[in-house]
Amino acid sequence: MHSSATDSIAVRARGIRANVQKTQILHGVDVALPAGRWTSVVGPNGAGKSTLLKCLAGLLRHARIEGEIELLGRPLADWPARERARQLAWLGQNEAAADELPAYDIAMLGRLPHRAWMAPPSDADHAAVQAALHTTQAWDWRARPLAQLSGGERQRVLLARALAVQAPITLMDEPLANLDPPHQSDWLRTVRALVAGGATVVSVLHEISIALQADDLLIMAAGRVVHHGPCSDAATHAALEQVFEQRIQVRQIDGLWMALPRV
Known part of the structure; x- marks a missing residue:
């Protein structure tokens, strides 16, 4: 990179x-x-x-x-939001997330900077999300809503979201x-x-x-x-x-x- x-x-x-x-x-x-x-x-x-x-x-x-x-090497304020989001991934404390969404969709949010507005996920997006969920060992509960996961499981899904950005x-x-x-x-x-x-x-x-x-x-x-x-x-x-x-x-x-x- x-x-x-x-x-x-x-x-x-x-x-x-x-x-x-x-x-x-x-x-x-x-x-x-x-x-x-x-x-x-x-x-x-x-x-x-x-x-x-x-x-x-x-x-x-x-x-x-x-x-x-x-x-x-470029002032942070000069980066357009989408371009900056492709360069820099973030995983914060006590992150707010849509608890009703399944883990797979939460991880897919990491691909938003790479997608055109309202465009469906591409094969590359799905591949990135699958790889991220496997890396964090969260693949087995990909269909479960975030609200049904333990604190540790939730954290691994949010890590997968950050990894899916591939920043x-x-x-x-x-x-x-x-x-x-x-x-x-x-x-x-x-x-x-x-x-x-x-x-x-x-x-x-x-x-x-x-x-x-x-x-x-x-x-x-x-x-x-x-x-x-x-x-x-x-x-x-x-x-x-x-x-x-x-x-x-x-x-x-x-x-x-x-x-x-x-x-």
Whole structure:
């Protein structure tokens, strides 16, 4: 999807300040997220992680935002809505969805940016949706309304909707909500496969040990970026421990970096 993925910037923000209901959430955030890599955004509660992700996606409504955001080197505001929706897929927290629709139709919503107005789904649309539902192991309940699914099943259908877009950039806010450990592992494999195929993934995660499996970690506190670097770097580990007040320690176990409670 990107000829020089590791050398280019997928999303860039300069001097982002966001005020929500008269409260300033972000304080002059600068960030450059590399294309073709998985970046996880972590930090304490109230750090501004979700607000930043919504700013990058152009989804933060009812807020006053200052600064510049670029998507693939082009100002975000200059992208026509449909074109932007083909480039950037979104999976948010507590997403509103039409509960009466079957899971298959929910996933098909991810193909809307690719279809002409009122046009029926094409063979390519059906193929993308089927692949996404199989990837998230949601195919077996494709005919069931969303209202009849458990929280974890619902989350996997919404992930399938995001995957069906087949966008070069995917932003996910707490994508592991309601997923049990086996399906968290499945999600991890899915993200790695996306990045291996040249895509860019940015995820806000509370699960620090899973976040450490990313390529890069963006660490936030109090509406600011305090560190941005490779997950394998000692400086990243030190910043992570510091932002969580030394309550965790980063250790390598069986070749994987993990965040463990400090006892």
